[in-house]
Amino acid sequence: MRGYLPDYQLTTATNLTDALIQMEKGAKPFAGGTDIMVLLDAGSLTPGSFVSLLDIKELRGIKIQKNIFTLGALTTYSEVRDHKLLQKHFPVLCQSAQEVGAIAIQNRGTIGGNIANGSPAADFPPGLLIYEALIHLVSRRGLRTVDYTKFHSGYKKNLLENDELIHSVSLINDFKDYHHFWRKVGSRKAQAISKTMIAGIAKLNKKRVEDLRVAFGSVAATAVRCYHVENFLKGKNLSPNVILEAKKILGKDIQPIDDIRSTGKYRLAVSQNVLEEFLCGIGSDK
Numbered sequence: 160m161r162g163y164l165p166d167y168q169l170t171t172a173t174n175l176t177d178a179l180i181q182m183e184k185g186a187k188p189f190a191g192g193t194d195i196m197v198l199l200d201a202g203s204l205t206p207g208s209f210v211s212l213l214d215i216k217e218l219r220g221i222k223i224q225k226n227i228f229t230l231g232a233l234t235t236y237s238e239v240r241d242h243k244l245l246q247k248h249f250p251v252l253c254q255s256a257q258e259v260g261a262i263a264i265q266n267r268g269t270i271g272g273n274i275a276n277g278s279p280a281a282d283f284p285p286g287l288l289i290y291e292a293l294i295h296l297v298s299r300r301g302l303r304t305v306d307y308t309k310f311h312s313g314y315k316k317n318l319l320e321n322d323e324l325i326h327s328v329s330l331i332n333d334f335k336d337y338h339h340f341w342r343k344v345g346s347r348k349a350q351a352i353s354k355t356m357i358a359g360i361a362k363l364n365k366k367r368v369e370d371l372r373v374a375f376g377s378v379a380a381t382a383v384r385c386y387h388v389e390n391f392l393k394g395k396n397l398s399p400n401v402i403l404e405a406k407k408i409l410g411k412d413i414q415p416i417d418d419i420r421s422t423g424k425y426r427l428a429v430s431q432n433v434l435e436e437f438l439c440g441i442g443s444d445k
């Protein structure tokens with residue numbers, strides 16, 4: 160049953176300090192509301208006060224300084240999807256944004272909300288893991304920066320303190336000559352929570368793997384970087400036998416479970432197949 164509305168208060172912060180003061184008093188952040196409103200509708204949103212971040216200009220927009228791209232926490236999927244320079248340098252993020260929910264969700268949902276909500280099936284995290292994003296957190300105590308690879312500590316757990324907001328995410332544009340790959344596998348092409356998803360980047364040097372990063376979503380308690388696969392492939396020529404071995408090694412990095420959307424067995428098999436698709440495409444650009 161839907162949550163009882165008088166149990167909730169929502170105020171709008173006009174600036175960052177105002178929001179942080181309200182959070183010190185116990186308010187929870189409210190961005191696009193696309194996750195929060197689902198909980199409200201299902202009757203599982205804990206009663207309390209919320210502070211809307213939507214009027215805080217400092218949390219908006221995509222800024223580029225030299226080779227650093229900074230995405231404010233309120234950046235929406237549509238803004239990422241349509242950004243020409245992100246498409247060029249961080250295509251995995253744009254492709255994942257393009258496949259989120261449907262257009263209304265893409266217009267409303269934010270990168271900060273997607274990260275903070277911490278669903279294992281969230282679409283931005285695998286891309287942020289392979290591009291090794293930095294995440295900037297702000298509270299009245301100041302700003303701190305965390306490696307995104309260390310941000311999620313377990314199912315729906317992360318390094319955010321109660322009085323802290325995600326301020327922005329930054330990415331270093333350092334992926335010239337890389338092959339970029341994204342694939343989301345769900346029941347449908349749109350409005351589907353994924354059964355598995357892969358984000359990968361790789362660079363070859365004389366046909367051998369110089370750098371390769373791969374991450375999966377929906378196959379563990381959080382999105383995961385596949386370090387066993389990465390370490391195995393570094394320095395190798397991507398022959399059919401090497402690819403076969405990498406598919407077997409993937410089982411050390413991910414341990415998908417059975418749930419209402421799929422079985423662990425199916426998820427592992429499909430994850431191995433999309434890993435193969437990624438590896439077979441490396442070196443095929445241009």
Ligand SMILES: Cc1cc2nc3c(=O)[nH]c(=O)nc-3n(C[C@H](O)[C@H](O)[C@H](O)COP(=O)(O)OP(=O)(O)OC[C@H]3O[C@@H](n4cnc5c(N)ncnc54)[C@H](O)[C@@H]3O)c2cc1C
Pocket residue numbers: 187188189190191192193194195196197212232233258259260261264267268269270271272273274275276280281282283319323324325326350351352
């Ligand atoms: C129909 C539908 C389809 C969807 N499809 C997808 C999909 O395909 N892929 C996908 O990944 N997601 C999907 N979602 C989930 C959702 O849209 C995303 O997770 C979205 O990015 C959440 O952002 P938001 O701004 O709406 O977050 P909100 O709902 O406002 O907040 C979500 C959580 O994050 C916290 N939060 C928000 N902003 C901040 C911040 N700056 N700092 C700290 N905490 C913060 C809130 O307190 C709350 O706990 C879907 C949702 C719906 C309703």
